[in-house]
């Protein structure tokens with residue numbers, strides 16, 4: 303069958319099971335938009351900005367495990383996707399981003415809206431392509447989707463010149479396995495590495511059986527690999543406490559007695575003390591980020607380090623791994639679970655419980671309308687059954703500290719890049735991907751302002767998302783650093799009261815609810831949850847609220863500053 307490039311684009315997306323595209327039109331993608339006009343199987347969500355489209359596709363991908371799809375025009379449309387691509391790259395989120403490009407005869411001539419987007423995105427994509435021959439389009443799209451979802455997932459970009467979208471060629475339908483369940487042994491399938499993995503597996507089993515004070519440090523990889531059940535069996539068999547990185551929130555049910563909380567810069571005392579005192583640290587799908595390890599010389603310095611990850615580049619990158627296990631987490635954990643000995647609760651578990659008792663994750667309520675109180679109430683009312691997205695800053699940390707996440711893919715946040723403006727558009731993608739599920743974006747006022755323009759997308763598609771803005775009238779997290787480490791010189795971090803969020807919401811046709819005291823929290827949160835429509839809730843909180851504990855720059859994680 304002979305099809306145009308634009309028609310092949312549509313057919314290949316259908317082959318991949320892609321049901322939604324987040325995009326924004328422009329001159330060099332008009333042939334594709336023209337084809338989309340006739341397509342009912344693929345829904346196009348028009349965002350207000352290409353950055354919003356990319357974060358929305360990312361929220362769609364993180365909340366489902368499916369590949370998120372973005373479509374943008376050339377030039378400024380393409381460059382507007384860059385922050386979203388980098389955000390997805392840092393957190394291993396599968397995206398395929400399509401950009402239009404100027405026609406081949408005028409490529410490389412500084413033509414109108416021409417940018418070299420493949421060069422620009424080379425370091426922040428798993429791979430990227432410019433398709434110069436329509437005969438290669440289908441094969442490139444199939445390869446890009448496979449690449450985005452396999453191994454360690456991530457974003458891939460395909461740049462398609464306008465004339466390639468209009469040319470015709472023969473298209474053959476293909477049946478694609480989109481299951482995402484690829485189980486791999488090691489990083490290379492050659493025998494030497496299989497042998498290495500087997501040998502290391504023996505060493506791992508011996509180390510686990512001999513460990514008296516193990517600690518599991520679980521990251522986002524556990525969620526991506528859908529290995530949460532295997533993690534639970536593993537932890538319960540060896541009676542190991544479990545700490546999670548920010549990306550690992552929800553990988554291990556947080557109401558489980560073995561859960562010690564967030565680890566690292568704003569981690570719980572129990573997690574950070576456990577890391578400093580354990581004799582075996584088992585990192586699973588985590589990458590020893592500087593936000594986790596603090597002073598690298600003193601991190602888990604009494605422990606043997608076992609590192610389980612699918613990406614060989616992560617092993618030994620930040621922290622030396624005595625026992626590396628490179629492979630798909632679901633597979634490696636299953637193999638360990640078959641062989642490890644069941645252990646009994648020990649004095650180590652007692653010690654951890656004591657730390658949790660002496661330093662419970664409760665926070666003093668200094669000012670009226672305490673952010674922890676708001677998040678705790680939200681957690682009580684929604685019982686871990688909703689999807690929470692966050693912005694970046696104090697709002698993000700308060701949410702990670704005080705909401706009880708019980709399931710994977712319920713905490714969606716920009717961890718690696720720390721992108722302000724991520725949460726609102728990500729909540730759009732999560733809502734579209736999960737009809738019937740409530741999605742709540744917890745925001746700071748600074749981050750909220752960055753992409754509040756996407757409120758129009760929420761109202762256009764009538765998405766029942768709650769925006770919970772913790773309005774401290776400041777860039778709170780940066781203000782906190784100025785308070786603690788820059789002699790309280792609050793330069794450029796006070797935002798003041800110059801935007802009326804209630805009026806802003808109203809101008810988009812979205813309901814606004816303002817909360818000013820602790821007494822109103824429960825009732826007004828419940829009121830918003832009962833409404834099956836979009837709401838902006840603004841909580842007026844004191845700008846002096848801080849996130850504690852905090853590990854000062856360069857310090858060891860056991861030396862966190864406390865309230």
Ligand SMILES: Cc1ncc(C[n+]2csc(CCOP(=O)(O)OP(=O)(O)O)c2C)c(N)n1
Nearest residue numbers: 695696697720722746747748749777778779
């Ligand atoms: C795009 C972007 N610009 C700047 C920063 C640096 N930054 C990190 S946290 C923060 C303050 C965030 O303020 P707000 O959104 O109001 O949240 P709060 O910390 O007050 O909860 C800033 C400016 C960032 N992370 N992302």
